[in-house]
Amino acid sequence: MAKKPLYPLTEPMFYVLLCFHRGVMSGTEISDYVKKLTSGRVGLGPGTLYTILGAFQAENVIEKTGSEGRRISYRITEKGERLFQEEVDRMRKCLADADRVTDHEE
Amino acid sequence: MKNDRSVKKMAFFGISDFPYEESWLNDLAERGLILKEIFFLYTFEKTGKTGLRCRIIPRKRDKISEEEMDLFESSGWKVTCSHNEKTYLYTEDPEAEELFTDMESYQEYFSRCLGRLLLQAGGTVLVLLLNLFNLYNLRSRLSGNGSFLLLAEQSRFLELGVEAFAVFVLGAVFYSFFTYIRCRRTVLLRKSPSEPLRYRGIRIFNGCGSIFLTLILCLMLVWIYFDPTKISMDDALTWEGDHPALMREAFPGDWAFVKEGIVKDGENGGAYFDTEGGRVSVLYDFCMRKTSNRILKEGFCEEVTLRSISRETEMEDFDDSGLPVYFSIYYDFRSEEKAAQMLEEQVRQDLKYAQGPGPVTIGVPGCGYAAFLDERYDGEEPLPSGPQTLYLRSGSKVVYIYYSGRADLLERADFFAEQLK
Known part of the structure; x- marks a missing residue:
């Protein structure tokens, strides 16, 4: 099966990448933080989170920094930073387009 | 729980x-x-x-x-x-x-x-x-x-x-x-x-x-x-009609002939039957047990002791018998004349099927007669790798070996000559 390209990011992927802007984080911290941040709108199941972390690692979007017991912490790489920025730009453009069309209609 | x-x-x-x-x-x-x-x-x-x-x-x-x-x-x-x-x-x-x-x-x-x-x-x-x-x-x-x-x-x-x-x-x-x-x-x-x-x-x-x-x-x-x-050996001996297991692959005539005379041999756990050439015992050494892959037949009569050792082409040499594949038959006759007579008959029979040149005499130390029959024919067509036959006689003992592989067989002639002693 051909690997799916990461870009554009799925919603859970986007939130995982967003979390790393707070610094080094482990999987459990990410899922707790995303839940809090989105007030429960975006849920990150453990399986989903683990798959995303695996895919990110394979694409060098994040890297391991260390482990504490069973928990492994990651931080974002430069490539990840670029990917995130591209996604934010894409969404900004989407929003701008949406605003333009709806404003025009009004 | x-x-x-x-x-x-x-x-x-x-x-x-x-x-x-x-x-x-x-x-x-x-x-x-x-x-x-x-x-x-x-x-x-x-x-x-x-x-x-x-x-x-x-x-x-x-x-x-x-x-x-x-x-x-x-x-x-x-x-x-x-x-x-x-x-x-x-x-x-x-x-x-x-x-x-x-x-x-x-x-x-x-x-x-x-x-x-x-x-x-x-x-x-x-x-x-x-x-x-x-x-x-x-x-x-x-x-x-x-x-x-x-x-x-x-x-x-x-x-x-x-x-x-x-x-x-x-x-x-x-x-x-x-x-x-x-x-x-x-x-x-x-x-x-x-x-x-x-x-x-x-x-x-x-x-x-x-x-x-x-x-x-x-x-x-x-x-x-x-x-x-x-079937068990007991069943085999009392079986009526076409026999299902014993001599399953032999000619029907062979079976009728064996069936008439077969007797259970309690001592060896097998059976025997008397033929014109002597008594043939059928003993079993199954390769299932991996102890031996040879089917040993021994027979005695006034004129000949027959010992046939066979190893099939597909059989592995489990007990390192060193026997080449196909099969070899040993005879031990009472007299040298009988042995020579029998061997001559055997060669004559083989030549009926091998329509090529006759056997080539070769020198094998210790053998009064050693000959090699190459290139057998199947009907009209020569077989590309048909079996060869090696005949050896030393005194009253005779062995003939069927084999497919000329060089191997000639190399092993000494081995068979050794068995005759």
């Missing part, structure tokens, strides 16, 4: 049927049953609570990384059981997040698991098929050249056993492939990772499939057990 809190249930799910199995277990979990063990039956524990959830990860427990395990546990999921490439997770917390919250990650994770399952299944099938070929080889080795060969019970058993096994394996292969495809479709076409699936039909289908396959295997084994052609 036998107490009133445990419940046993029967269900049939293939390894790749986990989405359906999950749906079934999840329905039971909603009623408070947690899977504890699978050993033929599913053993559940009654928790008395309701609204539990069950999810299956199609990986062995020890293949799930510690980090992944930590993520599951910190989200409220606990592994209660692991069996056969599947790990069963339960949660009591209604707030606990689903294992997979979006279809992308679910499909990516599960198609990876499925790919591995297919690889494993493919490997298992390959090993089974290779074993099957091995069994078939063994069967052809056992059936022998048919001359004076009593096919032992094992041979018949093996023959049918191989067939039963083959049916079972092929059935299992088709069935596994079918469930795999079904599961792959389910995983990829599912609307959400927690969507309930209709498992009832699958359970019944799988149950019938398993029972059907097992039934075929059992029926064939029963058939083998009551096989009419499976």
Whole structure:
């Protein structure tokens, strides 16, 4: 099966990448933080989170920094930073387009 | 764990049927049953609570990384059981997040698991098929050249056993492939990772499939057990009509001739019959036991002691007899004249079939007569690698050897000359 390209990011992927802007984080911290941040709108199941972390690692979007017991912490790489920025730009453009069309209609 | 809190249930799910199995277990979990063990039956524990959830990860427990395990546990999921490439997770917390919250990650994770399952299944099938070929080889080795060969019970058993096994394996292969495809479709076409699936039909289908396959295997084994052609030496001696096992592959005339005169030989556990040339004992040394691959025939009469040692082309040389393949026959005559006369007769008979030039005399130390007959013919056409014959006579002892491989045979002439001493 051909690997799916990461870009554009799925919603859970986007939130995982967003979390790393707070610094080094482990999987459990990410899922707790995303839940809090989105007030429960975006849920990150453990399986989903683990798959995303695996895919990110394979694409060098994040890297391991260390482990504490069973928990492994990651931080974002430069490539990840670029990917995130591209996604934010894409969404900004989407929003701008949406605003333009709806404003025009009004 | 036998107490009133445990419940046993029967269900049939293939390894790749986990989405359906999950749906079934999840329905039971909603009623408070947690899977504890699978050993033929599913053993559940009654928790008395309701609204539990069950999810299956199609990986062995020890293949799930510690980090992944930590993520599951910190989200409220606990592994209660692991069996056969599947790990069963339960949660009591209604707030606990689903294992997979979006279809992308679910499909990516599960198609990876499925790919591995297919690889494993493919490997298992390959090993089974290779074993099957091995069994078939063994069967052809056992059936022998048919001359004076009593096919032992094992041979018949093996023959049918191989067939039963083959049916079972092929059935299992088709069935596994079918469930795999079904599961792959389910995983990829599912609307959400927690969507309930209709498992009832699958359970019944799988149950019938398993029972059907097992039934075929059992029926064939029963058939083998009551096989009419499976006979003992006692039966062989009192058999009327066409004999099913003894001399199965020999000419019918040969059998009639043997049957008239065959006598059970209690001492050697075999039988013997008298021929014009002498008494021929039929002794058995089956390669099943891997002690020897030679079928030994010994006979005595006034004129000759006959000892025939055969080794078939396909037989392995288990006991390092050093005998070349095809077969060799030793004669020990009472007098040198008889030996020479017999050998002459043997060569004359062989020349009837080998329409080429006659035997070439060769020099083998210790042999009064050594000749080599090359290039046999099958009707009009010369056989490209037809067997050669080596005749050796030393005094009153004679050996002749059929073999396919000229150089080998000539090199081994000394070995056979040695046997004559």
